[in-house]
Amino acid sequence: MKYAKKLIIGGMSAMSLGATVHLQADDTIRVGVIGPTTGVFSFFGEQQRMGVELAKEELAERLAELNLEVEFYDSQGDAETTVDRLRAMESRDDIDLVVGPVLGGTGLAGLEWAKSSGMPMVISYSAPEDITMRDRTENVVRAGWTGAQPMFAFGEYVAKELGHKRIVMVGQDYSFPYNQAGGFMKTFCRAGGESVERIWHPTGTSDYSSILATLPDGDAVLYNGAGSDGLAFFQQYHDFGIDARMPLLGGSNFFAVGNLPEMGERAIGGLSALQYAEGLETDTFLAFRDAFMAMHGEEVVPLAPAEHGYVAFKMAVNAFESANGDDRDAVIAALRETEMPDAPRGPFHLDEYGNPVQNIYVNEVQEVDGRLVNVPIETYENVSQFGPFDAEEYLAGDPDSRDFPPSDCSDPYYD
Amino acid sequence: MKREHLLIILILAALVAWPLLMGDYAVSQANRAMIYALAALSFSLLAGRLGWFSLCQTTFAGISGYTIAILGVRFGLPFPLVILLALLFTTLSAVIFGLLTLRSRQVSFLMLTLALGQMVWALSFQWVDVTGGYNGIAGVRMPVYGGLDLNDTHVFYGLIATVTVAIFLAVWRLYRSPFGLLLLGIQENEQRMRALGHPVYLARFTAFVLAGVIAGVAGVFLVYDMGIMSPSPLGLGHAVWVLTAAVLGGYRSLLGPALGVAVLIALETLVAQYTDRHMMVIGLVLLLSILLMPRGLADVFEQHFKRKSKPQASVTTTTRGKEP
Numbered sequence: 001m002k003y004a005k006k007l008i009i010g011g012m013s014a015m016s017l018g019a020t021v022h023l024q025a026d027d028t029i030r031v032g033v034i035g036p037t038t039g040v041f042s043f044f045g046e047q048q049r050m051g052v053e054l055a056k057e058e059l060a061e062r063l064a065e066l067n068l069e070v071e072f073y074d075s076q077g078d079a080e081t082t083v084d085r086l087r088a089m090e091s092r093d094d095i096d097l098v099v100g101p102v103l104g105g106t107g108l109a110g111l112e113w114a115k116s117s118g119m120p121m122v123i124s125y126s127a128p129e130d131i132t133m134r135d136r137t138e139n140v141v142r143a144g145w146t147g148a149q150p151m152f153a154f155g156e157y158v159a160k161e162l163g164h165k166r167i168v169m170v171g172q173d174y175s176f177p178y179n180q181a182g183g184f185m186k187t188f189c190r191a192g193g194e195s196v197e198r199i200w201h202p203t204g205t206s207d208y209s210s211i212l213a214t215l216p217d218g219d220a221v222l223y224n225g226a227g228s229d230g231l232a233f234f235q236q237y238h239d240f241g242i243d244a245r246m247p248l249l250g251g252s253n254f255f256a257v258g259n260l261p262e263m264g265e266r267a268i269g270g271l272s273a274l275q276y277a278e279g280l281e282t283d284t285f286l287a288f289r290d291a292f293m294a295m296h297g298e299e300v301v302p303l304a305p306a307e308h309g310y311v312a313f314k315m316a317v318n319a320f321e322s323a324n325g326d327d328r329d330a331v332i333a334a335l336r337e338t339e340m341p342d343a344p345r346g347p348f349h350l351d352e353y354g355n356p357v358q359n360i361y362v363n364e365v366q367e368v369d370g371r372l373v374n375v376p377i378e379t380y381e382n383v384s385q386f387g388p389f390d391a392e393e394y395l396a397g398d399p400d401s402r403d404f405p406p407s408d409c410s411d412p413y414y415d
Numbered sequence: 416m417k418r419e420h421l422l423i424i425l426i427l428a429a430l431v432a433w434p435l436l437m438g439d440y441a442v443s444q445a446n447r448a449m450i451y452a453l454a455a456l457s458f459s460l461l462a463g464r465l466g467w468f469s470l471c472q473t474t475f476a477g478i479s480g481y482t483i484a485i486l487g488v489r490f491g492l493p494f495p496l497v498i499l500l501a502l503l504f505t506t507l508s509a510v511i512f513g514l515l516t517l518r519s520r521q522v523s524f525l526m527l528t529l530a531l532g533q534m535v536w537a538l539s540f541q542w543v544d545v546t547g548g549y550n551g552i553a554g555v556r557m558p559v560y561g562g563l564d565l566n567d568t569h570v571f572y573g574l575i576a577t578v579t580v581a582i583f584l585a586v587w588r589l590y591r592s593p594f595g596l597l598l599l600g601i602q603e604n605e606q607r608m609r610a611l612g613h614p615v616y617l618a619r620f621t622a623f624v625l626a627g628v629i630a631g632v633a634g635v636f637l638v639y640d641m642g643i644m645s646p647s648p649l650g651l652g653h654a655v656w657v658l659t660a661a662v663l664g665g666y667r668s669l670l671g672p673a674l675g676v677a678v679l680i681a682l683e684t685l686v687a688q689y690t691d692r693h694m695m696v697i698g699l700v701l702l703l704s705i706l707l708m709p710r711g712l713a714d715v716f717e718q719h720f721k722r723k724s725k726p727q728a729s730v731t732t733t734t735r736g737k738e739p
Contacts, residue, residue: 080647083642084443087443091439092438105645109645113642401543
């Protein structure tokens with residue numbers, strides 16, 4: 001029976017180990033921040049974390065007043081881990097509000113969890129449009145963007161200001177680029193464009209010679225993707241000399257700061273659009289950038305995920321203040337009323353679906369003080385997640401996909 | 416009363432006590448642990464009995480999960496029917512995969528299952544019209560029956576625990592049946608088994624399909640636990656995680672895989688609370704335990720158990736297989 005005794009003792013001690021839950025006093029407000037701080041996408045999660053840390057420092061007095069604490073969680077960029085951590089926040093750590101997740105897939109998994117939990121959630125960088133559209137839920141709002149949002153402005157800009165008629169679009173084959181393409185095409189086609197021919201390639205492609213060798217003719221090429229795929233495409237595009245024939249435009253993340261040093265001078269003049277630009281010159285932005293770099297080091301430029309984390313956290317703090325505590329319904333109501341006249345990226349407010357209505361900047365890569373940065377050259381104010389379209393009509397339409405909306409701008413869909 | 420019966424009673428008691436004593440989060444962790452224990456059992460059934468290391472057991476779980484998400488959410492088929500169809504479809508996939516891999520062994524089997532698993536993963540990622548691609552399919556929920564919400568963590572725990580215990584008991588019987596011994600025999604000396612007139616290929620094929628179905632059951636619970644089906648559980652990372660858990664716990668024994676999963680999940684949860692470098696800590700623990708306990712945690716318990724007791728066949732023992 002010795003064996004059995006040991007088993008019982010072992011089992012009991014395992015249980016008591018598990019049972020050491022955080023026994024915390026209830027007058028503390030707790031905010032849980034979740035993002036990928038390890039794994040392939042840790043860059044985005046780290047940016048968010050640094051943004052939240054800056055906001056935490058700036059708001060230190062108000063946080064002390066509210067008795068508000070922050071805890072950070074690692075999603076590992078994985079949907080299942082995200083759901084697990086969210087459950088830990090709710091039932092183990094007594095968290096009152098979630099900031100994050102950061103990535104597309106984890107955002108949707110988080111949304112699904114939030115629907116059944118009712119936890120107030122401020123999604124930061126995660127961009128699938130259905131989070132604040134077809135799958136929206138009362139307790140989830142967003143501090144960032146949808147994939148289509150900046151592209152509504154860019155499509156109009158490319159058709160009207162650049163006068164391009166036919167675009168060849170090469171992109172990564174998954175939902176975020178589909179959404180970017182959809183936003184672009186819906187305004188481009190209605191602003192005088194003729195066609196957008198899409199060529200999709202699997203993510204992780206390093207050799208584009210077969211695509212580049214048979215590239216159809218057009219007025220410009222738009223690379224709808226980012227990361228190492230984007231860098232490889234950029235280099236081979238120039239090696240093939242196609243830049244002399246057609247200029248290269250970018251999706252929102254194509255000319256990302258991390259890739260610019262490797263792209264080098266050839267990137268200068270490159271155009272893309274985003275609700276953010278590290279080359280903004282407004283006072284609020286410069287103050288944010290300088291404080292961020294003073295806190296995290298001169299080499300760490302704050303990018304959109306950092307700003308979105310910073311702003312998401314501020315939205316949460318504002319909501320707790322106007323709700324006068326952590327009453328869930330009051331916090332959610334306050335969140336949905338969010339107005340941010342002084343966000344670093346520019347003023348914004350939430351639409352009735354919970355997504356920011358904000359400035360979109362058309363950015364040009366320029367050399368500033370020996371560094372390549374995205375400098376805004378055109379601002380579209382008050383762009384919503386529905387662009388220029390009516391919300392109800394937009395929601396009644398099909399979601400963007402591989403081959404929707406249609407390539408040919410004369411298609412009846414665009415009437 | 417035999418010692419193994421005592422062990423079973425203790426495990427059952429712990430499973431009943433867990434939701435009564437522990438908080439919601441611990442219960443949801445136990446749910447995940449049981450789901451992955453089934454996946455790891457499916458892996459071990461092939462690895463421990465046949466010496467076949469498969470990297471596509473999580474793929475079967477994924478196929479089953481996607482079937483439920485697609486039929487349940489997209490086509491709105493009723494709840495018990497989708498589960499039946501999911502298991503049917505998983506069995507069918509296991510039959511196809513089984514036929515494809517039947518004649519391969521060891522490294523070629525590993526590579527074939529890797530290729531098949533990655534193909535299904537890529538399909539789930541790129542066949543957007545059906546699978547929803549990277550975004551996946553959201554809103555996969557169990558129904559509420561007369562006020563009993565099957566999605567409730569504790570109710571869900573009851574469901575998973577019942578099915579998991581039933582499957583482990585069935586596999587226990589299987590391991591001790593002539594069929595289980597035949598599988599071990601094939602691993603030891605295939606030629607001899609064939610010479611004795613045993614249907615070697617049929618036995619291997621049957622084991623492969625059985626393992627696939629067990630993984631399919633894990634997939635059913637996985638998708639309802641998550642509420643969303645996306646390509647991430649089909650990725651290589653999850654397949655390797657299951658392999659790691661099975662090796663850590665000891666894939667030759669019945670309870671080893673479950674033990675490995677429990678230890679890994681407990682480690683991840685506890686260490687991640689304190690540091691972002693939790694992967695390093697877990698890696699170190701794995702390194703040490705594989706160096707010190709090459710046959711897994713369960714084996715250490717067993718050796719201990721045997722020394723204290725009279726020689727007798729135990730629940731979990733199979734000492735015949737060679738070291739990997």
